[in-house]
Amino acid sequence: MKKLALAVSLALAASGGALAQEKTIQVTGFGAKTGVIRLFGINSEAAMLAAAEVINKQGGVKLADGSKAKIAVEFLDDRCNAEEGISVIRRIYSSDAMVAVGPTCSNVAEPLYGILQKKVDDKGDSGLQMPVFTDVAIKGGLAKISEWSFRNVPSEWIMYSSLYYWLSTKHPQFKTVYGGVEEDFAHSRASWYSVMKDRAQANGYTVVGESKWLLNDSNFSTQVREMKKANADILSIAAHPFTTCGLLKEMKRQGYKPKLLVGLTSTSSLEVMQGCPKDVEGMIIPTSFAPVNKEAKFAAAATAKYKGSADLHSMAAWENMFILKQVMEAEGISGDKKQVQADRRKIRDGLAKLKTTQGLLGVSKRTDDREADKPYLFVHASKGEWKVLHNPL
Amino acid sequence: MDFYYGLAQIVGVHTLLGLSAYVVLLTGQVSLAQAGFFAVGAYTAGMLTVLAGWHIAPALGASALCGAATACAVGFPALRVKGLMLVIATLAFGEGVRLVFFNFDYQIAKGGIKVGPLGGEGFRQIRFFPENGWTTFDVMLFIWLFVIAAMAALWWFDRSRYGAVLRAVGEDELAAQSVGVNLTAVKVSAMTVGGAIAGVGGGLYAHYTTHIEHSSFNVLVATFAIAYPIVGGLSNVFGTLAAVIFVQAFLVEGLRDLGDWRNLLFGALIVAAMNLRPHGFFGRRH
Amino acid sequence: MLDFAQVVLDGLLFGATYALIGIGFTLVFGVMHKLNLSYAAASIGGAYCGLLVLQVMAGAPAWLVFLCGFLAGGVLGYVVYLACFHFIPFSSPLATLMSTVGMLLLIDEIIVHATEGRPLNYPAMFDDVMLRAGELSLRGDLLLVFAVAVLCMAALLLVLYKTKLGIATRAVSQQPMAAQLCGIRIGRVNALTFVVTGLLGGIAGALIGASVGTLSPLLTLPLTVKGLIVTVIGGLGSIPGAIIAGLLVGGFENVFQLYRGVTERDLYVMLLLFVFLVFRPGGIFSPQSGRH
Numbered sequence: 001m002k003k004l005a006l007a008v009s010l011a012l013a014a015s016g017g018a019l020a021q022e023k024t025i026q027v028t029g030f031g032a033k034t035g036v037i038r039l040f041g042i043n044s045e046a047a048m049l050a051a052a053e054v055i056n057k058q059g060g061v062k063l064a065d066g067s068k069a070k071i072a073v074e075f076l077d078d079r080c081n082a083e084e085g086i087s088v089i090r091r092i093y094s095s096d097a098m099v100a101v102g103p104t105c106s107n108v109a110e111p112l113y114g115i116l117q118k119k120v121d122d123k124g125d126s127g128l129q130m131p132v133f134t135d136v137a138i139k140g141g142l143a144k145i146s147e148w149s150f151r152n153v154p155s156e157w158i159m160y161s162s163l164y165y166w167l168s169t170k171h172p173q174f175k176t177v178y179g180g181v182e183e184d185f186a187h188s189r190a191s192w193y194s195v196m197k198d199r200a201q202a203n204g205y206t207v208v209g210e211s212k213w214l215l216n217d218s219n220f221s222t223q224v225r226e227m228k229k230a231n232a233d234i235l236s237i238a239a240h241p242f243t244t245c246g247l248l249k250e251m252k253r254q255g256y257k258p259k260l261l262v263g264l265t266s267t268s269s270l271e272v273m274q275g276c277p278k279d280v281e282g283m284i285i286p287t288s289f290a291p292v293n294k295e296a297k298f299a300a301a302a303t304a305k306y307k308g309s310a311d312l313h314s315m316a317a318w319e320n321m322f323i324l325k326q327v328m329e330a331e332g333i334s335g336d337k338k339q340v341q342a343d344r345r346k347i348r349d350g351l352a353k354l355k356t357t358q359g360l361l362g363v364s365k366r367t368d369d370r371e372a373d374k375p376y377l378f379v380h381a382s383k384g385e386w387k388v389l390h391n392p393l
Numbered sequence: 394m395d396f397y398y399g400l401a402q403i404v405g406v407h408t409l410l411g412l413s414a415y416v417v418l419l420t421g422q423v424s425l426a427q428a429g430f431f432a433v434g435a436y437t438a439g440m441l442t443v444l445a446g447w448h449i450a451p452a453l454g455a456s457a458l459c460g461a462a463t464a465c466a467v468g469f470p471a472l473r474v475k476g477l478m479l480v481i482a483t484l485a486f487g488e489g490v491r492l493v494f495f496n497f498d499y500q501i502a503k504g505g506i507k508v509g510p511l512g513g514e515g516f517r518q519i520r521f522f523p524e525n526g527w528t529t530f531d532v533m534l535f536i537w538l539f540v541i542a543a544m545a546a547l548w549w550f551d552r553s554r555y556g557a558v559l560r561a562v563g564e565d566e567l568a569a570q571s572v573g574v575n576l577t578a579v580k581v582s583a584m585t586v587g588g589a590i591a592g593v594g595g596g597l598y599a600h601y602t603t604h605i606e607h608s609s610f611n612v613l614v615a616t617f618a619i620a621y622p623i624v625g626g627l628s629n630v631f632g633t634l635a636a637v638i639f640v641q642a643f644l645v646e647g648l649r650d651l652g653d654w655r656n657l658l659f660g661a662l663i664v665a666a667m668n669l670r671p672h673g674f675f676g677r678r679h
Numbered sequence: 680m681l682d683f684a685q686v687v688l689d690g691l692l693f694g695a696t697y698a699l700i701g702i703g704f705t706l707v708f709g710v711m712h713k714l715n716l717s718y719a720a721a722s723i724g725g726a727y728c729g730l731l732v733l734q735v736m737a738g739a740p741a742w743l744v745f746l747c748g749f750l751a752g753g754v755l756g757y758v759v760y761l762a763c764f765h766f767i768p769f770s771s772p773l774a775t776l777m778s779t780v781g782m783l784l785l786i787d788e789i790i791v792h793a794t795e796g797r798p799l800n801y802p803a804m805f806d807d808v809m810l811r812a813g814e815l816s817l818r819g820d821l822l823l824v825f826a827v828a829v830l831c832m833a834a835l836l837l838v839l840y841k842t843k844l845g846i847a848t849r850a851v852s853q854q855p856m857a858a859q860l861c862g863i864r865i866g867r868v869n870a871l872t873f874v875v876t877g878l879l880g881g882i883a884g885a886l887i888g889a890s891v892g893t894l895s896p897l898l899t900l901p902l903t904v905k906g907l908i909v910t911v912i913g914g915l916g917s918i919p920g921a922i923i924a925g926l927l928v929g930g931f932e933n934v935f936q937l938y939r940g941v942t943e944r945d946l947y948v949m950l951l952l953f954v955f956l957v958f959r960p961g962g963i964f965s966p967q968s969g970r971h
Binding site for chain 2: 091107118123184
């Protein structure tokens with residue numbers, strides 16, 4: 001009896017000790033898991049879970065006191081709606097999550113960053129003090145809204161600059177560019193006017209004009225006629241899969257084929273391949289992810305196990321997890337549930353200090369306004385798949 | 394707690410939206426234009442605080458006035474049509490307002506950057522609340538001040554002759570007219586009151602999301618506006634409040650953990666609610 | 680400046696799709712006096728069901744997909760009837776309105792759920808056919824849509840005025856009490872008419888999917904708004920009115936877009952609607968019947 005009691009109490013002590021050591025760090029992702037863009041949220045969640053599994057298998061995150069903690073991931077759906085996004089970030093703030101990863105939509109990111117504290121240590125600013133590390137929302141120039149907002153998204157400005165430069169050297173005979181733009185979607189609109197158009201002109205192209213349509217338009221007859229009339233060498237489209245496919249089909253109907261077709265970064269996804277695989281053939285897109293090396297392939301496979309697919313958006317979420325681990329360890333967070341706000345501040349400061357981060361395609365640089373300058377390559381649509389066209393790395 | 398205060402803010406603003414449709418529904422008019430008045434209020438208040446440096450309180454006053462004026466202007470032509478045609482006319486109007494803002498650019502340079510509405514890109518950095526140190530709790534109280542004022546006003550109307558007249562017109566226009574009620578005046582006044590409430594709601598919406606764009610005021614928002622009073626029942630203002638709490642606190646927020654089943658439940662529950670309680674949660678006045 | 684005539688022609692042709700969905704809307708709203716806001720969603724839902732044919736038979740011809748969409752539309756019509764109209768009493772039009780809104784959201788969400796939000800390629804007939812009339816070119820597939828719209832109109836007018844079901848439908852919508860007293864079973868008549876309009880919606884959805892080329896839940900809301908506009912401009916309950924109005928809206932839309940750009944286009948369409956509401960609330964063809 002006495003031996004049994006001793007054994008039991010020893011076992012209890014041991015397990016109690018182990019339980020006392022089992023710490024978790026909560027990282028909460030959020031984004032659109034429902035609605036037409038639900039794949040983005042599903043993929044980001046899968047990537048975050050897959051990354052957390054890898055980190056935890058390697059022991060987890062090292063805390064300031066030398067112990068290790070596992071990363072726990074939760075993902076909340078904001079339905080690509082600004083009010084819900086704000087509600088979600090408040091919910092995350094009220095929890096013991098260290099950092100929020102998201103959102104998917106730029107129209108959520110902009111209001112969300114707006115409710116964050118603009119400058120740290122500004123006592124008069126009652127904005128939320130929560131570090132937000134964005135994986136997907138790509139509209140240019142958002143992170144500078146708040147010192148608590150950070151992004152790991154490719155710079156469309158840099159990528160298109162490089163793309164147009166490369167095109168001008170590879171096809172010097174092509175001189176003119178014509179644009180196609182979704183006018184009512186802030187991201188597409190900004191991408192054409194501020195990025196594609198600007199960068200094409202900077203690389204010596206003459207932008208002959210642009211055709212416009214709306215996000216859910218389905219009649220492109222006038223636009224294609226305008227394009228035919230302009231007869232530019234390169235057609236550069238800043239639109240999402242639904243209207244891109246509609247436009248391409250109308251082009252086929254009217255027998256118009258530009259010499260080169262350039263697309264929007266977010267279009268290099270499976271959606272376009274399901275919507276109009278034949279019509280998109282040949283479209284060139286710059287992207288910050290393709291499974292071209294060992295790490296990228298590993299990340300893609302790990303994410304697939306969680307039923308997500310790997311593309312530039314979800315792989316940013318993957319990268320974010322590892323960057324966060326690195327920052328947490330560098331800043332020495334306590335992992336103590338009673339010191340969550342102090343830890344959040346440390347993570348924010350750590351992210352702000354970073355000059356470079358490790359990405360799947362190579363090293364990304366961090367800019368002063370909390371954006372990323374990520375390595376990129378060019379892919380093109382070939383026989384129903386996105387294949388690497390040119391790898392400047 | 395911050396989260397609950399934020400949720401209360403959302404419930405508050407949506408209640409204002411619902412109440413603006415409620416008062417119009419009392420007169421038997423289904424108005425899908427409330428989102429348009431909401432938008433007018435949002436852009437007005439935003440522009441006044443950001444571009445003109447006004448304090449939020451007078452800015453909201455201006456929102457109410459602009460919302461009311463727009464609604465009054467809509468009310469008159471809307472009287473030419475009834476029933477289904479009014480639904481479509483108000484829908485078209487609401488969409489028209491949204492499209493006006495889609496094309497509306499008014500930017501001025503402030504502190505080195507340009508601020509103000511920029512057409513399709515929206516109106517960003519409406520940061521009156523955080524810049525002036527208002528906490529989530531402060532904003533919540535502020536919003537609820539207006540909600541309680543609106544509910545009190547509408548409750549008082551119901552107790553007064555005006556409310557009886559509104560409902561009389563809603564029940565049977567011919568009968569009301571035959572006892573001397575001026576249909577035009579009643580319907581337009583209801584629209585105007587609704588427009589004022591929606592204007593205030595919109596102004597608050599602009600400030601607690603800090604960023605507005607034309608797509609924040611689409612057909613879906615207009616539909617939610619009438620959904621709240623219909624689901625809540627037209628017998629009193631608490632029906633609308635209950636419906637807003639049911640939708641925003643329970644369906645949208647409470648079910649968030651259900652992932653994408655939440656959206657499916659949404660439509661299904663509305664269908665079920667209408668089948669089980671066709672006159673809304675609180676039923677109709679007998 | 681593009682050839683004005685071509686722009687008008689393009690618009691008119693695309694308007695055939697509005698005409699097709701408009702016929703169903705005007706039937707539902709104008710003849711049956713039912714506020715069914717989920718009509719366009721159910722039509723697109725039917726079109727999606729048509730794609731199931733391709734799951735079973737990979738290289739199925741387009742017309743088979745359309746047929747499946749046609750039938751699925753009918754089934755969905757009945758489902759909408761049960762969910763939104765059968766149990767809710769006549770005295771609660773607001774409740775039926777709101778339940779159809781719920782149905783719209785539900786159908787949209789089911790589509791998103793099943794397809795993961797991705798746009799899907801839709802088979803088409805004659806989509807590579809471009810006819811020429813002098814300098815102008817016409818889309819062959821849209822001419823097919825127009826032909827189908829005219830056929831549907833003929834079929835519906837036949838049903839409405841020459842069959843027992845049609846007479847019963849009109850009786851029920853004009854004077855439900857009297858109709859019941861005459862022995863007409865309201866429930867059965869309503870259910871059948873919902874199935875008929877559902878079938879119409881199914882074919883409309885399928886052909887619209889075919890002319891756009893890709894099917895996406897993004898189609899439902901704009902189609903709903905367009906359908907309502909066409910119904911009002913054409914005259915509530917007038918089937919020929921719906922066709923003319925559909926073509927008109929399509930044509931005007933394109934012209935507005937040519938002159939004022941795509942951002943202001945819809946604003947002018949709304950203004951067009953207002954003009955009709957103020958000056959001719961009965962629409963182009965104010966119906967002789969009905970109790971407006």
